[in-house]
Amino acid sequence: MVDDDISYPQQSSLPSLELCELSRLEAKYIACVHTKNPILDLVTLHDLISQVAEHGLDWSARTCLVSMVCALGAISEEYTHAYTPDRISGSCLPHDEAFKYWDIAMKRLGFVIGQNNIESVQCLCLTGELTIELSLPKSILERMDYPYTFPFPPNIDRELVVGEDIHGERRTWYYYLAEIACRHLINRIIEATQLKILDPSAAGIERMLRDLEMFETQVNDWYLSLPPSIKFPHPFGTIQPLEDEINQLLRARYLGIRELCCRPFVELVINYDLSNMPSELLAKVGSIASQGLQYCMFRLQAVPPQYRHHGLWFQLPNSTTCALVLLAADRARHELQPNAIEHLKMPQGWREQILTTHDLLAGYWKSRQGSVWAYFQVFQWALDGCITSL
Known part of the structure; x- marks a missing residue:
């Protein structure tokens, strides 16, 4: 976050876990975040959203991932190329809603770090990477020889859910x-x-x-x-x-x-x-x-x-x-x-x-x-x- 001098109070209430609200934030995440960083499988994500809506929160990496997706969906804004009056305004951003979901995810990140599964890696990727801003020694990972220059795309021609088209x-x-x-x-x-x-x-x-x-x-x-x-x-x-x-x-x-x-x-x-x-x-x-x-x-x-x-x-x-x-x-x-x-x-x-x-x-x-x-x-x-x- 860029506002590191602003302290946000700990959230005392849980955000909505209704399926309609989680699905709304999921769709917003797909439109604003996934289209530029497709690290999640959308079919799996849709299933995880449904599970959290039906069974509630637990301490798993899956709950952490759903909370992270909802937080990003709440805070992100859709792209516009045209200037409009009062477009730049901090008050119009749904900070409170986003930080409620972020609070849920943050409390589970400690458990996530210790787990060896795909959801844990996805959580850490979505958390953000700002070490480039810090004067720290480079990670040993930068000296590893990874055999693949590019990741392999998924089978895009399969049937997708949550309203996403194959062309998109x-x-x-x-x-x-x-x-x-x-x-x-x-x-x-x-x-x-x-x-x-x-x-x-x-x-x-x-x-x-x-x-x-x-x-x-x-x-x-x-x-x-x-x-x-x-x-x-x-x-x-x-x-x-x-x-x-x-x-x-x-x-x-x-x-x-x-x-x-x-x-x-x-x-x-x-x-x-x-x-x-x-x-x-x-x-x-x-x-x-x-x-x-x-x-x-x-x-x-x-x-x-x-x-x-x-x-x-x-x-x-x-x-x-x-x-x-x-x-x-x-x-x-x-x-x-x-x-x-x-x-x-x-x-x-x-x-x-x-x-x-x-x-x-x-x-x-x-x-x-x-x-x-x-x-x-x-x-x-x-x-x-x-x-x-x-």
Whole structure:
């Protein structure tokens, strides 16, 4: 959760365990969560929901899993690509209902950890994984050789229940596999030492350019491999959030990878003296850095209205980062240094987009506290020190 400074009281009453209410939350979970993370078998889940409604709560992993599903179904919001008045509001979120189900699940997690079954693993996956935010040593699991790059999809052509169509389930798995492939590519980019500025010389930059070409080829191959049902249009000009959530999420991944590949070149231009570099190399670095700024712009333009979803924790700092990169580039352009800055071009309309992003974050966090509030404070600090009038 992003509101770690807010304490929620322990729930003194149980939530509804009526079948109609559990089924409503199950359907909402499927629509808002399962379509992006299909780790549960829906036929089995439907049976577990019916069992809890009929027999009540026990201390099993199955009860924990049902409670987790209901909590996520209660707190999640459906995707919308259009901005509406008062869309961003903490008061409209059903926190109380969600935390009642979460309280049930939380009391059973200790038992779940000690059990060796599929429901226990599913519970721990749905609980959330935030260790990426902590400065801890990497798990030994990251050094294990897993023989399969991708999971095997289920038999989607079988008869499904709870109103789910075969086309929707197949499309969910297309997205899930595309997301995994994208994650593999991001990991390779992050681990690539050639894209890190270890040697800001002409030879070092040439090595960076070769790696950039390799990763751009890989992301292009990824895009071309997308099935038509989940493929999104290439970004061009001024972009808007897409109507379909899966297309929107995959495009966000694509824009993020493109921007990540170009970011070292933005850093080269604004932080290093490249005056001794050949003019052709300076022009190439400046062009790639300009592309990176354009992808920062695309990432900000593509942000949909804020809603509760599984990627919100990462989306907020990503938006802040892109805004700060644009502000840093503008500041560097006003510092007369003999480097590639003269080849750097700011995206059209970037000032207006910075203010739009600022207002979006301010509106979302105006009634909240928590660790993500620090992102907005850094954003505000950067705006206060901005050289260009916004």
